[in-house]
Structure formats: structure tokens, C-alpha cells
Amino acid sequence: MTATGRVAVIGAGPGGLVAARWLRSQGFTTTIFEQGDEIGGQWTGRPGRSGVWPAMHTNTSRVLTAFGDLDPGPGATFPSNHEVLGYLHRYADQFDLPAITRLGTRVRRVRRTDGGWLVATDSGVETFERVVVATGRFQTPVLPAVAGLDTFTGSVGAHSSYDFRDPARYRGKRVLVAGGAISALEITAELVFAGADRVVLTQRRQRYVLPKLAGGVPTDHRVFTRYGALAAERLPADEIDRQLKEIVLEAAGEPQQYGAPAPHPSLSVAGVTLSQHYLPLVAEGRIVVRPWLTAVAGDRVTFADGRSEQFDGIVFGTGFRVAMPFLDETMHRVLDRHTFHPELPGLAFVGMWDQSGGYFVPLELQARWIAYAWAGLVEPPVVTPERPPGEPQKTRMNLVAVTFARAAGVEPTLSHWPGLHRALLFGPLAPSCFRLEGPDAAPDATQRFARDAAAFGAITSNTMTERETAYWRLLGSDT
Known part of the structure; x- marks a missing residue:
């Protein structure tokens, strides 16, 4: 089943690129709006538009700084910002995303209208059935109040x-x-x-x-x-x-x-x-x-x-606040699982939560959930307005990744993969493990995930250590 309809994706960083890739896979006509003159978001390192400094390396490993359709290939264990930007360009080229990206185009306003959304830029106003906001949460630094x-x-x-x-x-x-x-x-x-x-x-x-x-x-x-x-x-x-x-x-x-x-x-x-x-x-x-x-x-x-x-x-180095001046503030104050607004169908957010750990893996899972939900491949989210407003608390990469994977129908069932049981539990949450089951399962996912889990010698066999066994028993036998 594929969908039709026009979708505006705001932002051409990792979140916007991976959202556009999965939306297009489900048949949506997608346009990416990017205010800068290059794709890559923060990873461009452009002064005034990025907090990435020239010598910066990732704090996430190469295996986890990647999407499921493009291996990062050989390189540093913790890639430089230049390597990450190169990876994003390769990813965009693989899915022909530059052709649908409008560089140098700042979105001034997004407003709901009958049957869709108005997106206003300096070039004019267009109507889309849906909008994905992927402008990132690391663009507006916060300075503390210090006397003098x-x-x-x-x-x-x-x-x-x-x-x-x-x-x-x-x-x-x-x-x-x-x-x-x-x-x-x-x-x-x-x-x-x-x-x-x-x-x-x-x-x-x-x-x-x-x-x-x-x-x-x-x-x-x-x-x-x-x-x-x-x-x-x-x-x-x-x-x-x-x-x-x-x-x-x-x-x-x-x-x-x-x-x-x-x-x-x-x-x-x-x-x-x-x-x-x-x-x-x-x-x-x-x-x-x-x-x-x-x-x-x-x-x-x-x-x-x-x-x-x-x-x-x-x-x-005192953090950031989320800033989306093109939206009314109430549009992003109450979200279901950081993604869908309970009262605004056709609007979704990518990458706007705060967490410890790398964003690439959960970004892709969130993008797949949005695309699958709008295309009818998975049950649409049931969201209610009772959630308290305000910024969500800081979470951890593995918690949000599993949440999105379940919503997208791609979280692997442990009992289906006895040969990978230990790796799935105690190995890295590599993008390959989310291609084992569900929509877009990949025939080579088993081999890829086994390779990723053993990449640094952490998981080389299916025999749990004594500690892993003790931890596993704490969860109960019905897991």
C-alpha cells in the first residue's frame, strides 16, 4: 500500500533527510525546505547555523551514527564532523533527496487551513496535506543568568x-x-x-x-x-x-x-x-x-x-532551548511520544526530544513511524490532549528508540531470533536490528546485525555472561 499527498519537510539535517526518504518510500510527494545553502543541518559546521566546531568528533560510535539503508563503511570509531557530513550527502544522493530540496529557503510561517497546511516562505505560500518539522533542537543556546x-x-x-x-x-x-x-x-x-x-x-x-x-x-x-x-x-x-x-x-x-x-x-x-x-x-x-x-x-x-x-x-556550554518561530507555541507543547500533536492531524515532529546518546537510530525509527502511520501500514497513533504541557524530560537513546520501533511495528521479537538473543539484548541498538521484522524487513539484516554486534568484540557469541544472565532473570521469563 502506498499513499499520496504532498508533505513539506522543514529542515535538511539528519532528521529531515531520513523523514523525506521514508515518506517518499510510501508514495508521498515530498518537498524539503532548508534555510541554509547546504544539506546536513548542524553537521555543516556553518558559523551562526551550527554548533559543530572544526575539530569536533561524534560522541557516538560509527555503528550507531548511521541509518539502516547505508552502512557508514570503514573509518574512525568516532567519526569527525566532516565524515558525518559526507555520510549525509551520500545518503541524500542515494535517495535523490537533493532534487526535492529547496536550499536557501526559510520557512516564515506554518498555519493550519481547511484540509491541509499553509507553508509560507519568502517565495510565496503553498498548501500541503501534511508537514514534518525537523529543524533540530540545538540551534538556540541558553546562557545562564549571572550577575554582572x-x-x-x-x-x-x-x-x-x-x-x-x-x-x-x-x-x-x-x-x-x-x-x-x-x-x-x-x-x-x-x-x-x-x-x-x-x-x-x-x-x-x-x-x-x-x-x-x-x-x-x-x-x-x-x-x-x-x-x-x-x-x-x-x-x-x-x-x-x-x-x-x-x-x-x-x-x-x-x-x-x-x-x-x-x-x-x-x-x-x-x-x-x-x-x-x-x-x-x-x-x-x-x-x-x-x-x-x-x-x-x-x-x-x-x-x-x-x-x-x-x-x-x-x-x-549550558544547553539549548527549542525554538520554532514559524509555529504557534501551542503546536509543539503537547506531543504524543515526541511526535504527533493530539489536536493537529497532519503535523509531525522529528528529533525534538532531549536525550543521552546518539540521535541517528531513533531519528530513523521516528521517521518510519510517521511514514507508516500516515500511509496506513500501522495503526494510527491514538493521542489525547491530557498530557501535561512543557518540555519533556531528558531520556535515553535506547528508551526512545524502542518506543519508536514498537510504534512503527519493527521492534524484533526476541523469541524469533534465538541465534541473536544475546546480541539483541546486550549488544548495540544498531539500525540493522530494526530491519529484522516488520515493514521493510531486509533479507541481509541477520548478517548485518551479527556483524554490528561483534564490531568491537563486545558480543562474539550467544552465550551470556554470568552478570547478563542474572540481569535477564530479573526481568522475568515472560519477556
């Missing part, structure tokens, strides 16, 4: 990590980095390697920190598993916390062992992030950690413990 910040007189200024480009300009400078998530930690390390005279990190709380690679295996292969998603549904919160913390401490130990502040004993309260170099550089004294900044006066910054210090520059 506007008085800062350091020679290299105060900027968001979104505008961080050239670490060399900080060589020989005293730099304060604010934030505790991966961008702040990675930029802190880059500044050290670029020759900054002094690098200080200020944070509200110390998170647990995982290296990107532990024991030769990318940590996203160990942490974002299908077992973890099932456990989140069936086990008490304190047991889930204990299991995740066990993985983290085995890989990296406690932050205070490196000289960083001690985090909250509960991993769910403290949070966890990734950085390959942050803790070792703290242990070497090349990064100094301070509590949160409370005031700025000229080039002097005061911290919550009362100490103060002079700096030449401040970089804020």
Missing part, C-alpha cells in the same frame, strides 16, 4: 559553545568553561590541548563521566541496550540506577578518584555524560574544577564557594 555577566571585559569575551570555533585564539589565555555536559567537557579538553594558559571548569553539579571507549568497546554499545529499555519498564528505579552505575564505575571509576568533585551517590540524580579526556586531565591538574559561578565584575569571576579569579574568556 554583561560587564565581562576579558580579552576574548564570553560566548556560547555554539559559537566556539577556533581553540587557537585561546592559546596562552585564562579560560573559564561553564557547564557539565559533553560539549563543555570536550571544549575544556580542546582548550588544554590548544595551549590555553589555565583552564577552569565551573559546574552546578558533578556528573558521572564515561569515556567514549572502554576496554576497546564504545560505551554506547554497553549503555544504550535493548535490555536497558526493558529494565526501565519492569524494574524498580533504584535497581536500574544500580545497574547503570555498575557499568559506569567499571569503565571509569568515581570522579573523585581523579580529583573532581564527588557526584551524588545516585547516578540518576547526578546524571552521566561522556568525555574521553576530561577526568584524566583533571587528574593531571590541567583542568581545575570549581563550583558554579555566581557573579562577574570586569574580568573577575566569583564562584559559589566565595573564591574569585580573573579570566580572559568564558565559554558557556
Whole structure:
């Protein structure tokens, strides 16, 4: 069964491209609107339109930074931003997406009308039966309210990590980095390697920190598993916390062992992030950690413990807020599973949730769900307006991926794949495992997923370890 009708996709980043690919596969006439002059979204690295700096690498492994129709091929375990952009161009070319993309076209307004949606750009107004919003959630940085910040007189200024480009300009400078998530930690390390005279990190709380690679295996292969998603549904919160913390401490130990502040004993309260170099550089004294900044006066910054210090520059890695100025705010405040609005049929969102872990795999699953639902391949979502408004809480990649896979009808049934049982539970949530069953199942998916699960030696047999067996038993025999 295929569908007909015109669909506008707003944004030509990973979410927009994969949405257009799957919508076209179901027969929808699709047009992509992109305000920039190149496809790729954040991965273009264009100043003012991207927070990707020139030396940035992914925090997700090559296996999980890909879609199900195009293997990433050989390369770095954690690809550079240039490699990711090249991959997106290859993906777009494979599905002839440049031909349906209008570059340099900013969408000014999207408004519902009888029987469809009006999409207004500088070139005019067009009507579409459906609209997919895929503009990304990492374009509007948030700076904290700090007394006197506007008085800062350091020679290299105060900027968001979104505008961080050239670490060399900080060589020989005293730099304060604010934030505790991966961008702040990675930029802190880059500044050290670029020759900054002094690098200080200020944070509200110390998170647990995982290296990107532990024991030769990318940590996203160990942490974002299908077992973890099932456990989140069936086990008490304190047991889930204990299991995740066990993985983290085995890989990296406690932050205070490196000289960083001690985090909250509960991993769910403290949070966890990734950085390959942050803790070792703290242990070497090349990064100094301070509590949160409370005031700025000229080039002097005061911290919550009362100490103060002079700096030449401040970089804020303090997060983003979702901004979709072409929509009425109420259109994206209440969503079912981050995707469909309960009162606005024909409108869907891609990639607008906040999570730990890489976005490529869940983006594709969300895109498939939208395409299949609108084409009638799966049951349409039953959404109600009772969900509370506001930004959804941060989730984890494996939880949202399994949610979308179930909705799209492509979540594999464990009992159908005894030879892959361990890999499906404790291996990486590679895109290949979501081509085993359901619409668009691929004949080579079994071989591809077995390869992906064993890519770094994590899953090389179907025999569970003693710990995996114990974890599995906790879920019950009916899983």
C-alpha cells in the first residue's frame, strides 16, 4: 500500500533527510525546505547555523551514527564532523533527496487551513496535506543568568559553545568553561590541548563521566541496550540506577578518584555524560574544577564557594532551548511520544526530544513511524490532549528508540531470533536490528546485525555472561 499527498519537510539535517526518504518510500510527494545553502543541518559546521566546531568528533560510535539503508563503511570509531557530513550527502544522493530540496529557503510561517497546511516562505505560500518539522533542537543556546555577566571585559569575551570555533585564539589565555555536559567537557579538553594558559571548569553539579571507549568497546554499545529499555519498564528505579552505575564505575571509576568533585551517590540524580579526556586531565591538574559561578565584575569571576579569579574568556556550554518561530507555541507543547500533536492531524515532529546518546537510530525509527502511520501500514497513533504541557524530560537513546520501533511495528521479537538473543539484548541498538521484522524487513539484516554486534568484540557469541544472565532473570521469563 502506498499513499499520496504532498508533505513539506522543514529542515535538511539528519532528521529531515531520513523523514523525506521514508515518506517518499510510501508514495508521498515530498518537498524539503532548508534555510541554509547546504544539506546536513548542524553537521555543516556553518558559523551562526551550527554548533559543530572544526575539530569536533561524534560522541557516538560509527555503528550507531548511521541509518539502516547505508552502512557508514570503514573509518574512525568516532567519526569527525566532516565524515558525518559526507555520510549525509551520500545518503541524500542515494535517495535523490537533493532534487526535492529547496536550499536557501526559510520557512516564515506554518498555519493550519481547511484540509491541509499553509507553508509560507519568502517565495510565496503553498498548501500541503501534511508537514514534518525537523529543524533540530540545538540551534538556540541558553546562557545562564549571572550577575554582572554583561560587564565581562576579558580579552576574548564570553560566548556560547555554539559559537566556539577556533581553540587557537585561546592559546596562552585564562579560560573559564561553564557547564557539565559533553560539549563543555570536550571544549575544556580542546582548550588544554590548544595551549590555553589555565583552564577552569565551573559546574552546578558533578556528573558521572564515561569515556567514549572502554576496554576497546564504545560505551554506547554497553549503555544504550535493548535490555536497558526493558529494565526501565519492569524494574524498580533504584535497581536500574544500580545497574547503570555498575557499568559506569567499571569503565571509569568515581570522579573523585581523579580529583573532581564527588557526584551524588545516585547516578540518576547526578546524571552521566561522556568525555574521553576530561577526568584524566583533571587528574593531571590541567583542568581545575570549581563550583558554579555566581557573579562577574570586569574580568573577575566569583564562584559559589566565595573564591574569585580573573579570566580572559568564558565559554558557556549550558544547553539549548527549542525554538520554532514559524509555529504557534501551542503546536509543539503537547506531543504524543515526541511526535504527533493530539489536536493537529497532519503535523509531525522529528528529533525534538532531549536525550543521552546518539540521535541517528531513533531519528530513523521516528521517521518510519510517521511514514507508516500516515500511509496506513500501522495503526494510527491514538493521542489525547491530557498530557501535561512543557518540555519533556531528558531520556535515553535506547528508551526512545524502542518506543519508536514498537510504534512503527519493527521492534524484533526476541523469541524469533534465538541465534541473536544475546546480541539483541546486550549488544548495540544498531539500525540493522530494526530491519529484522516488520515493514521493510531486509533479507541481509541477520548478517548485518551479527556483524554490528561483534564490531568491537563486545558480543562474539550467544552465550551470556554470568552478570547478563542474572540481569535477564530479573526481568522475568515472560519477556
